[in-house]
Amino acid sequence: MAEPRRKPNLVKTKVPMPAQDPQVRIKNFDEVALGYTPEQAVEEARRCLRCKEPRCVQGCPVNVKIPEFIMLIEEGKFLEAYYKILETNNLPAICGRVCPQENQCEKHCLRGEKGEPVAIGRLERFAADYAASCGEPRHEPTNPAPPKGKVAVVGSGPAGLTCAADLAKMGYQVTVFEAFHTPGGVLVYGIPEFRLPKRVVQREIDNLKKLGVEIQTNMVIGKILSVDELFSEGYDAIFIGTGAGLPQFLRIPGENLNGVFSANEFLTRINLMRAYRFPEYDTPIKIGRRVAVIGGGNVAMDAARCALRLGAAKVYIVYRRSEEEMPARREEIHHAREEGVEFKLLTNPVRILGDDNGWVKGLECVTMELGEPDASGRRRPVPKPGSEHCLEVETVIIAIGTTPNPLIANTTPGLELTKFGGIVVDEATGQTSRPGIFAGGDSVTGAATVILAMGAGKRAAKAIDAYLAARR
Amino acid sequence: MNRIVKKKVLAPAVKLIEVENHLIAKKAQPGQFVILRVHEKGERIPLTISDYDREKGTVTIIFQEVGKTTTLLGRLEEGDRILDLVGPLGKPTHLEGLQRVVVVGGGLGTALVFSQVKELHRRGTKVDCIIGARNKDLIILEEEIKPYCANLYIATDDGSKGHKGFVTDVLKRLLDEGNRYDRAIAVGPLIMMKVVSNLTRQYGLPTVVSMNPIMVDGTGMCGCCRLTVGGQTKFACVDGPEFDGHLVDFDEVIKRTAMYREEEKTAMELLQRSLKEGV
Ligand SMILES: Cc1cc2nc3c(=O)[nH]c(=O)nc-3n(C[C@H](O)[C@H](O)[C@H](O)COP(=O)(O)OP(=O)(O)OC[C@H]3O[C@@H](n4cnc5c(N)ncnc54)[C@H](O)[C@@H]3O)c2cc1C
Ligand SMILES: Cc1cc2nc3c(=O)[nH]c(=O)nc-3n(C[C@H](O)[C@H](O)[C@H](O)COP(=O)(O)OP(=O)(O)OC[C@H]3O[C@@H](n4cnc5c(N)ncnc54)[C@H](O)[C@@H]3O)c2cc1C
Ligand code: SF4
Ligand code: FES
Numbered sequence: 001m002a003e004p005r006r007k008p009n010l011v012k013t014k015v016p017m018p019a020q021d022p023q024v025r026i027k028n029f030d031e032v033a034l035g036y037t038p039e040q041a042v043e044e045a046r047r048c049l050r051c052k053e054p055r056c057v058q059g060c061p062v063n064v065k066i067p068e069f070i071m072l073i074e075e076g077k078f079l080e081a082y083y084k085i086l087e088t089n090n091l092p093a094i095c096g097r098v099c100p101q102e103n104q105c106e107k108h109c110l111r112g113e114k115g116e117p118v119a120i121g122r123l124e125r126f127a128a129d130y131a132a133s134c135g136e137p138r139h140e141p142t143n144p145a146p147p148k149g150k151v152a153v154v155g156s157g158p159a160g161l162t163c164a165a166d167l168a169k170m171g172y173q174v175t176v177f178e179a180f181h182t183p184g185g186v187l188v189y190g191i192p193e194f195r196l197p198k199r200v201v202q203r204e205i206d207n208l209k210k211l212g213v214e215i216q217t218n219m220v221i222g223k224i225l226s227v228d229e230l231f232s233e234g235y236d237a238i239f240i241g242t243g244a245g246l247p248q249f250l251r252i253p254g255e256n257l258n259g260v261f262s263a264n265e266f267l268t269r270i271n272l273m274r275a276y277r278f279p280e281y282d283t284p285i286k287i288g289r290r291v292a293v294i295g296g297g298n299v300a301m302d303a304a305r306c307a308l309r310l311g312a313a314k315v316y317i318v319y320r321r322s323e324e325e326m327p328a329r330r331e332e333i334h335h336a337r338e339e340g341v342e343f344k345l346l347t348n349p350v351r352i353l354g355d356d357n358g359w360v361k362g363l364e365c366v367t368m369e370l371g372e373p374d375a376s377g378r379r380r381p382v383p384k385p386g387s388e389h390c391l392e393v394e395t396v397i398i399a400i401g402t403t404p405n406p407l408i409a410n411t412t413p414g415l416e417l418t419k420f421g422g423i424v425v426d427e428a429t430g431q432t433s434r435p436g437i438f439a440g441g442d443s444v445t446g447a448a449t450v451i452l453a454m455g456a457g458k459r460a461a462k463a464i465d466a467y468l469a470a471r472r
Numbered sequence: 473m474n475r476i477v478k479k480k481v482l483a484p485a486v487k488l489i490e491v492e493n494h495l496i497a498k499k500a501q502p503g504q505f506v507i508l509r510v511h512e513k514g515e516r517i518p519l520t521i522s523d524y525d526r527e528k529g530t531v532t533i534i535f536q537e538v539g540k541t542t543t544l545l546g547r548l549e550e551g552d553r554i555l556d557l558v559g560p561l562g563k564p565t566h567l568e569g570l571q572r573v574v575v576v577g578g579g580l581g582t583a584l585v586f587s588q589v590k591e592l593h594r595r596g597t598k599v600d601c602i603i604g605a606r607n608k609d610l611i612i613l614e615e616e617i618k619p620y621c622a623n624l625y626i627a628t629d630d631g632s633k634g635h636k637g638f639v640t641d642v643l644k645r646l647l648d649e650g651n652r653y654d655r656a657i658a659v660g661p662l663i664m665m666k667v668v669s670n671l672t673r674q675y676g677l678p679t680v681v682s683m684n685p686i687m688v689d690g691t692g693m694c695g696c697c698r699l700t701v702g703g704q705t706k707f708a709c710v711d712g713p714e715f716d717g718h719l720v721d722f723d724e725v726i727k728r729t730a731m732y733r734e735e736e737k738t739a740m741e742l743l744q745r746s747l748k749e750g751v
Contacts, residue, residue, distance in 0.1 A: 179691055181509060181516075181556040218558040220691055224495050245693040249705065256698055256705065256724055258731045265694035273515070273688070279742055282515040282540055283688075284735030358727035405692055407710070 009046035012115030017122055022338040026308045029193045029276055032335060033097070038078065041126040045074035047111060048118050055108035056120060061455040062088045066105060066120055073123055082131040085124060090165045090207075091158060091454060093132065093200045096125025098191060099451050100329045132203060147173035149468045152235040154221045154408065157185020158450045159241035159441025161208060162457030163464075168211040170465050175235075176208075177219040182272060185243055186442075187450070189272040190264070192302050194309070195332075198271075222411040227437065236471075237436045237464045240423060241457060244402045244442035250294065254352030255398075259288060259360035263295070263303045263399035270306050288394020290314040292363045294349055295399030296326035297447075301333060303397045304341045315341050316391060320348040320368050320381045344391070346370070348383060352396055363391045404443045412437070422446055430460030431467075438464055474554040477530060482612040485537040486580060487546045488522075494529035496521075496559050502587040503565030503682070503714055506531065507690040509556040510544045517541045518687045518709070520584045521560060531559075534583035534612075540739040561690045562713050565657075565680070570597045574646065574653045574677075575621075576639050576668055577603045578660020582613050584682060585659045593620035600651070601625070602642045604660075608633035640667050647675050655680060658717060662726050669717030679717035683708045685725055686732065699725050 018034040019025075025032050036044065048070040056066045065084055072081035085092045101107075101121035109117030148171045153164045156178040164174045182188050184201045209215065221227065221242075230238055247262035249255050266285070269275040273283035291307040293300050296319035307315045317336070319326060322345050326333060337343070346368040353362040367387035370379035404421045416424040416433035423432055423439040430438040440456025442448055478490035496506065505520045523532035537543045548554065565588055573592055577585045582603045592599050599620065604627040605611045611626060611633060618624050625642045626634030635642050643656070656679040658668040665681040672679040685697040685708050692710035699708055702719035706712065 179558070180689070181558070218556050220558060220561065223560060223691075224499055224558075245691075247693070247695045249695065249698075251705075256700060256728065258727060262695035265688060265696045268688055268694055274513070278735065279739050281513040282739055284732045284739070286731060286735070358724070407691060 008049055009043060011047065014047075014116045014119040014122070015040045015044040017119075022340070025194065026305075026339050029309055031197050032194050035129055036122055036126045038076075038126075038130070041073050041078075041123060042076065044119050044123060045070045048074070049110055051110055055110060056105040056118070059105045059108035061104065061451045062458060064089050064105070064124070069127060070118065070120070070123055073127060078127055078130040079134065081123075081127040085127055089124075089454070090162050091204050091450075092124050093128035094158070094187060094196060094204065095451055095454075096121050096123075096128055097196050097200070100449060102330055104451070132200075147171055148465075148472075149173070149236040150175075150234055151237050151239065151464060151468075152177060152230045153239045153241060154227070155179075155185060155241035155243055155441075155443070156183035156205075156215065157241055157243050157441060157453060158187065159243075159443070159453035159457040160185070160239065161204065162454040163239045163241060163438075163440065163461045164213045164457075165208055165211060166458055166461035167464060168208070168213045170461070172465075172468075174213045176213060176215045177221050177225075178215065178217045179220040180272065181217050183215050183217060185241075189268045190299065190302070192267065192271055192306055194305070195302065220407070222407040227408065227412040227415075231436070236468055237438065239430070239457070239460050239464065240408055240432075240437065240439040240443055241441045241453070242405060242408055242443045244422075244445075244447045245405045246403045246421070247398070248401045248403065249398055250349065250400060252349060252351055254354055254360070257352055257354040257360045258358050259286065259394055260352060260396045260398065263293075263299045263397055264402065266303055266397050267299070267306065270310075276306075276310060285310065286395075287312055288360070290316075290391075290393040291395040291397065292316045292318050292344075292349070292391055292393045293397045293399055294318045295401070296321065296328060297399065297401070298328045298332055299401075299447075300397075300399035301328045301336045301341075303399050305336055305339060307395070307397070308339055308341065312395070314393075316344050316393070317341055318344045318347050318349055318363070318365060318391070320346065321378065322346055322370065325378050346381065348381065349396075350388070353390070360394055360396055361392070363393050363396055365389055365391060402442075402447050404446065408443075420446060428459065429463035429466075430456055431463060436467065474557045476548055476550050476552050476554070477528075479548075479550050482534065482583075483610050485546075486534065486583075486610075486612055487537070488532060488534045488583075489545075489548070490525075490530045490532045491554060491557065492528075492530050493557055496557065497524045497526050497529045497531050500524040500531055500560040501564035502567065502591045504560035504562045505690075505713065506533065506557055506559030507561060507687065508545070508554050508558070510541060510548070511555060514544070514555065515541050516556075516688060516690070518561070518684070518690055520682070522583045522586050523590075524587070534580065534586075536580045539736050540743045543740070543743060558690070561709060563711070565591075565714055567592055567595060567597070570595075570654045572598045572600075572653050574600045574602065574643065574651070574656045576643060576656065576658040576660070576664075577601070578639055578658075578664040579605050579610065580612070581658075581660030581664070581682075582611075582617065585657060586613055586617055588657060589617055589620045598622045600646065600653070602627065602639045602646075604628065604639035604642075604664075606630065638667070639664065640671055643668065644671060647672075647677070653677055656717075657681075662722060662729065665717060665720075666722035666726075669720070669722070673718050680714050681717035681720060682713050683715055683720065683725060684713065685728055699728070
């Protein structure tokens, strides 16, 4: 496939991503990374070696045909590149922005051995944005009439959206039920506008509607209809993609003081309800001059960077291990640091202090040391005696993780669960302990990633097709 | 869906609307609530389902105009639609196995206990009802609730109707007179529920209160509505909204509901200005 005389671009580093200046961007919610120009994309695409056995592809949970799409970009066939990605990934504009590529495709890229890997994520984003700028003349499949069957998808995050899209393409009549008034899951209520513009998510939702998928918002399954009632309403199979929306708290004193938020509440107010535009939007948000965000994942970085944009003078990340163990994407840690977020590493909160009126006035912490590795393989943090100290803050945001919401599990008899409340499934198919009910994404794994949720949605769509074919 | 089929003004700034939503009407139970949004930039606010008609497919909401969202909601007319309506949320009230119950409704609380009183009556429970308000114009649903009560007592702060004083005075008198109840149900302003709970604690009378902390999603996802009950953190939207009044940390809830007071004021002032300008 490679032309004999092609000379790859051997520069060791990625073509830099244009980005908003940190001092400017902390005053707005506009996208930080601005995306490649066509010239920059071609130049970066030229760095790909077109390996015969591309390791990058094996690192991708949905096996995007990486060297093939990159080659198309190099040849200036940007739309074709987009269609190539679409063969395995329904949401490239989203994945190109938020996937942890450094742990997936790019981690395995041959170019990464001497220098930086090919910027696969940025190229994926480029192809998707380019297609969108041309009005995205996507080929719509012609669905058989009558449909092959009726499937209900509960939850409209990446798992549900992917499963619904694949099933619709296979010829099923699909209805998505979403609890919120806007579909998209964490993509709309969690990940902030400056990292994933909501119009990008909206585009994907619109595509889904074009495929004939019906989306019913304001439908809390387990309350308005149970899963079993969906069956009696004529759905032949059900996919549960309800995510991991239940916030964890630290169980330390002072957690119910005014000014303490779960990251879910803080981010939902800002992203879904647009509290950063209060009073134009009705939902308020309250932020102190100094803010502590507890946790070290993407959620913590997002909360910290939102806090800055709301005008906080000082924002701390309080994390009990060292930077090395932080689960957040490197790029996000880097962006947060550039913007002035201060990292309090090896620091564990023990108590939130309040004033007489019930408002936060400080966070008492202890310093930690790393001890022996624990079950997770990470070195276990242990408190240093006598290291208590206080951070003066008026706002505390708790971003230490979420677990699956028990609403569906509690109202669906016979659905087997794991210890932490995840739905038990056969990994290859997403089949749960109940025939006809499939599940995937964070509702199964606990908080994970967009691409893993999509992978699970895809596998389940295939399995649902097989299950219903066998019943026909 | 979500079309307003009936609207009634019950008292100054207290309005009743009956909204079409077959699915919610089919599922609603006493004690549950809905969350609604009135316009694209609107806030999500919770309101109790005070009545439902499964055949007509409607739910009734009674609300007091206290801020921007409820004021905008009050401006909707019959035939208008509510943008988003989600529910039924929260746990239904347990009303099983009760012989005799005293229900206390403060202000708007009367509307919120209405469906419970009706349901208790249907189950053959004897209900004594005490309803109160600042003055007689603010007493709502007196005629509607009366047929379902064994006894109905009224208290007003200024004495313009019924007992002059608080609902708790009446409750105390009933208890002192030797009336025995299996349960008290109290719904109204936080401070009233707190005082009722403190009183019934002395009499060992189990008391259920309905908490109204600030909410966002109403499905247990944000943790905004958390409160301390018996030393444990609970989410009002999924664990409640009804709790054992003797275990609730009222002072904490009272502080938490004041969290956005300044912003609520700003929103209301801007709204009033724009309404005046006729926008
Ligand atoms: C702030 C934040 C930042 C993140 N950053 C990244 C990142 O940079 N990269 C990355 O790969 N991953 C990131 N993640 C993780 C990623 O977003 C999730 O792993 C992914 O969204 C999971 O997808 P899902 O479809 O399983 O669930 P979700 O996206 O959680 O969607 C579930 C949907 O189901 C709905 N729902 C729940 N219960 C019900 C019910 N009973 N009835 C109807 N609907 C219901 C919810 O409202 C929601 O819309 C981040 C997560 C957060 C919170
Ligand atoms: C489970 C539940 C059931 C309720 N049922 C009723 C009812 O049947 N009738 C009724 O009139 N009121 C009810 N309320 C209270 C009602 O939700 C608030 O009056 C309403 O949110 C005020 O909104 P606003 O924008 O008009 O006023 P704002 O100016 O925003 O607020 C006025 C006051 O309302 C409360 N409040 C504000 N925002 C919220 C919110 N998002 N969630 C909860 N409380 C908030 C605060 O205490 C605040 O001080 C209920 C509350 C809960 C939690
Ligand atoms: S591993 Fe890297 S160089 Fe090789 S094909 Fe994949 S992206 Fe190109
Ligand atoms: S309102 Fe969000 S958890 Fe109760």
